[in-house]
Amino acid sequence: MRSHGALSVPRQLSRSLRATYTSPKPCTVRWASTSLRPFQTHQLPLDRRWQQRRGQAGAAAAVLEQAAAPDDLAQETIIDNLAPEEAQRLSRVRNIGIAAHIDSGKTTVTERILYYTGRIKSIHEVRGKDAVGAKMDSMDLEREKGITIQSAATYCDWIKKENGKDEKYHINLIDTPGHIDFTIEVERALRVLDGAVMVLCAVSGVQSQTITVDRQMKRYNVPRISFVNKMDRAGANPFKAVDQISHKLRVPAAAMQVPIGVEDQFKGVVDLVDMKAIYSEGLKGETIRIADEIPPDVQPLAEEKRKKLIETLADVDDEIAEIFLDERTPTVEQIKAAVRRATISLKFTPVFMGSALADKSVQPMLDGVCDYLPNPSEVENLALDQRRKEAPVKLVSYNSLPFVGLAFKLEESNFGQLTYIRVYQGSLKKGNYIFNARTNKKVKVPRIVRMHSNEMEDTPEIGAGEICAVFGIDCASGDTFTDGALGYSMTSMFVPEPVISLSIKPKDNKDLPNFSKAMARFQREDPTFRVHVDNESQETIISGMGELHLDIYVERMRREYRVACETGQPQVAWRETLTEKVPFDHTLKKQTGGAGDFARVVGWLEPTGALEKNQFENEVTGGAISEKFIFACDKGFQLSCNKGPLVGHKVLGTRMVINDGATHMTDSSEMAFKTATQQAFRKAFGQGRPQILEPLMKTTITAPTEFQGAIVGLLNKRNAVINDTDIGPEDFTVYADCSLNSMFGFSTQLRAATQGKGEFGMEFSHYSPAPMQLQKELVAKHEKMMADKNKK
Numbered sequence: 181m182r183s184h185g186a187l188s189v190p191r192q193l194s195r196s197l198r199a200t201y202t203s204p205k206p207c208t209v210r211w212a213s214t215s216l217r218p219f220q221t222h223q224l225p226l227d228r229r230w231q232q233r234r235g236q237a238g239a240a241a242a243v244l245e246q247a248a249a250p251d252d253l254a255q256e257t258i259i260d261n262l263a264p265e266e267a268q269r270l271s272r273v274r275n276i277g278i279a280a281h282i283d284s285g286k287t288t289v290t291e292r293i294l295y296y297t298g299r300i301k302s303i304h305e306v307r308g309k310d311a312v313g314a315k316m317d318s319m320d321l322e323r324e325k326g327i328t329i330q331s332a333a334t335y336c337d338w339i340k341k342e343n344g345k346d347e348k349y350h351i352n353l354i355d356t357p358g359h360i361d362f363t364i365e366v367e368r369a370l371r372v373l374d375g376a377v378m379v380l381c382a383v384s385g386v387q388s389q390t391i392t393v394d395r396q397m398k399r400y401n402v403p404r405i406s407f408v409n410k411m412d413r414a415g416a417n418p419f420k421a422v423d424q425i426s427h428k429l430r431v432p433a434a435a436m437q438v439p440i441g442v443e444d445q446f447k448g449v450v451d452l453v454d455m456k457a458i459y460s461e462g463l464k465g466e467t468i469r470i471a472d473e474i475p476p477d478v479q480p481l482a483e484e485k486r487k488k489l490i491e492t493l494a495d496v497d498d499e500i501a502e503i504f505l506d507e508r509t510p511t512v513e514q515i516k517a518a519v520r521r522a523t524i525s526l527k528f529t530p531v532f533m534g535s536a537l538a539d540k541s542v543q544p545m546l547d548g549v550c551d552y553l554p555n556p557s558e559v560e561n562l563a564l565d566q567r568r569k570e571a572p573v574k575l576v577s578y579n580s581l582p583f584v585g586l587a588f589k590l591e592e593s594n595f596g597q598l599t600y601i602r603v604y605q606g607s608l609k610k611g612n613y614i615f616n617a618r619t620n621k622k623v624k625v626p627r628i629v630r631m632h633s634n635e636m637e638d639t640p641e642i643g644a645g646e647i648c649a650v651f652g653i654d655c656a657s658g659d660t661f662t663d664g665a666l667g668y669s670m671t672s673m674f675v676p677e678p679v680i681s682l683s684i685k686p687k688d689n690k691d692l693p694n695f696s697k698a699m700a701r702f703q704r705e706d707p708t709f710r711v712h713v714d715n716e717s718q719e720t721i722i723s724g725m726g727e728l729h730l731d732i733y734v735e736r737m738r739r740e741y742r743v744a745c746e747t748g749q750p751q752v753a754w755r756e757t758l759t760e761k762v763p764f765d766h767t768l769k770k771q772t773g774g775a776g777d778f779a780r781v782v783g784w785l786e787p788t789g790a791l792e793k794n795q796f797e798n799e800v801t802g803g804a805i806s807e808k809f810i811f812a813c814d815k816g817f818q819l820s821c822n823k824g825p826l827v828g829h830k831v832l833g834t835r836m837v838i839n840d841g842a843t844h845m846t847d848s849s850e851m852a853f854k855t856a857t858q859q860a861f862r863k864a865f866g867q868g869r870p871q872i873l874e875p876l877m878k879t880t881i882t883a884p885t886e887f888q889g890a891i892v893g894l895l896n897k898r899n900a901v902i903n904d905t906d907i908g909p910e911d912f913t914v915y916a917d918c919s920l921n922s923m924f925g926f927s928t929q930l931r932a933a934t935q936g937k938g939e940f941g942m943e944f945s946h947y948s949p950a951p952m953q954l955q956k957e958l959v960a961k962h963e964k965m966m967a968d969k970n971k972k
């Protein structure tokens with residue numbers, strides 16, 4: 181739950197542009213207002229502990245009280261009035277993520293950032309000849325495959341020249357994977373970061389996975405700057421990328437620079453705000469030379485693109501709009517301020533360009549991070565106050581306020597569980613006690629570290645607005661921690677449902693203990709990786725986001741736990757549901773000498789209306805079934821939903837209501853009610869016109885325009901629903917809903933149909949009824965399997 185303050189109310193010049201830009205949520209918060217009520221006029225009910233705290237830290241408590249006030253005091257005013265030193269500290273902090281399509285160069289860019297900020301002493305390439313690998317790809321598997329699997333956190337200090345002075349910015353940075361199968365890593369990073377650098381390839385521009393990353397950034401309202409990488413490649417065209425960001429992603433964008441030289445002659449850039457040439461020199465591009473003189477052959481392009489930058493800003497920013505209408509030229513300061521305002525309020529993305537591999541023009545992008553991405557106090561983060569009916573409260577990144585943090589990622593290390601925490605308010609100190617808002621448990625913080633990829637550096641304290649990792653805390657990913665006095669909790673991140681599963685077992689039974697240990701660890705670390713044992717086949721089934729996701733875990737099991745595994749064929753995670761309401765009146769009665777079994781359950785089974793969580797409702801009046809037995813009925817219902825009657829997959833969108841029943845004095849038991857409910861469920865479900873559902877995937881395919889016919893043909897064969905098509909001068913993009921089941925082997929066929937030039941990305945969208953014929957086949961196959969099993 182967060183949004184960005186709009187610093188001014190935009191008056192758009194271009195209505196059409198505004199209409200096409202679909203920001204996920206409108207900005208809801210306005211910042212600094214001078215007409216705010218003075219502090220003392222707020223009188224909130226305070227609990228006793230709170231009053232004590234107020235006594236100890238009067239000013240800070242008043243701030244929090246203000247922050248929690250329903251009529252919301254603007255944060256900027258708090259900063260102005262109370263703690264200039266806190267405001268100063270925060271203004272120099274940036275929490276950013278690097279996210280992009282596969283292979284666009286995120287890790288290579290991050291390696292340069294670490295080198296130029298002095299965090300690492302030498303540069304190592306992804307799949308480089310020295311076989312060392314990039315710092316942020318610390319896992320052997322990542323280095324071998326040249327892909328990022330886990331997001332990695334680090335921090336560095338960037339010294340930026342401002343008005344002739346050196347200003348130090350502290351940057352917490354997370355490098356995320358590009359492959360959709362590891363999407364949870366991007367989700368949780370974006371949940372806790374204040375801004376992002378979206379990296380694009382100068383040749384390919386916006387690619388299928390860029391569209392997914394864009395969706396994720398919009399989901400968490402994360403402002404971004406864009407970096408067009410690989411300017412050294414043949415066919416590099418940064419302006420195509422700028423155009424595609426505006427049109428395909430519908431985020432108004434403009435180049436902040438133009439290149440000096442192209443492809444292998446690429447030397448540097450012209451900064452369109454200052455109108456100065458920036459050259460990267462030295463062995464590794466570590467020396468930045470700024471020249472007032474722009475090369476004459478670049479001058480006309482620079483002037484044209486500067487005009488375009490101002491025009492685009494005029495469309496999204498009031499102040500520039502006015503200057504533009506008056507036919508005046510905005511000053512450098514006015515342009516910079518407008519870019520910052522528009523970026524932070526999610527109306528614009530400034531586009532930088534360079535080549536990480538060729539060590540060119542990465543530092544100006546780092547300056548852009550400091551200039552245009554928000555500091556922690558400029559992002560509104562909300563928590564829900566449990567003591568006040570979950571009323572939203574603003575968190576203020578002050579060290580002096582009570583602590584609130586979010587555990588966003590868990591990782592097993594040699595020293596125990598490592599919990600990554602974003603501190604939103606207050607500070608986290610080694611040796612202090614903190615409370616888990618979900619479990620209400622108090623835990624001591626034994627050790628705090630700052631992460632530098634797989635290395636860690638101990639620190640006694642972490643301030644508000646920062647990211648750290650903590651040892652020895654037992655919690656789940658997404659848990660909120662507070663100092664105990666505040667009843668706050670924060671919303672967690674979006675966890676997509678796994679869509680693919682396969683059976684797995686160790687080749688050798690002696691490896692079972694290690695196998696179980698690995699499964700437990702992987703599940704704890706990754707909420708999109710699930711494990712369960714199928715009751716009938718007794719097989720262990722793992723589920724995840726795609727074949728690569730599961731393959732990587734099988735491989736990690738072999739490498740990290742020395743367990744070689746056998747796996748079954750990947751299976752789609754089908755779901756079952758019913759479509760009609762069915763009443764039931766079912767009695768379980770068994771008399772086999774001695775105590776018998778008796779339970780009668782009456783009620784109905786019905787669709788919930790949406791394909792959402794299953795629901796159990798107790799409408800029994802007059803005590804026909806006691807509470808204890810109702811609990812057993814609920815359990816029976818949940819068990820039935822875990823394994824549907826049609827093909828043994830999970831049930832979705834089904835409600836069971838029990839409104840009557842009967843109990844026997846001696847023969848009724850919890851077991852009898854549980855079994856009676858399961859039997860009633862099975863019978864009623866079969867009569868409620870049940871259906872098998874299949875996962876539909878939001879699929880994006882990009883390829884050169886000449887292959888459009890071939891790709892549409894491939895999609896038609898798969899009964900895909902084409903939702904939209906974007907045709908550019910050279911390539912086109914198709915947006916379609918495809919059933920996951922029909923997409924097995926698609927990458928090979930796409931490669932064959934497009935001479936290897938097409939690419940696609942998939943993201944789970946929703947469940948939808950599978951074609952009738954397929955449903956029949958699946959049911960027949962399941963029945964045969966059950967019959968074979970019974971024969972044995």
Ligand SMILES: Nc1nc2c(ncn2[C@@H]2O[C@H](COP(=O)(O)OP(=O)(O)OP(=O)(O)O)[C@@H](O)[C@H]2O)c(=O)[nH]1
Nearest residue numbers: 282283284285286287288327328358410535536537
């Ligand atoms: N020509 C050229 N190649 C580059 C540049 N930056 C990165 N590469 C190459 O592109 C490939 C992918 O780079 P990575 O940094 O691993 O990309 P990534 O986006 O982190 O990859 P994933 O995390 O696996 O999605 C590597 O072979 C890099 O050497 C660049 O500026 N120019």
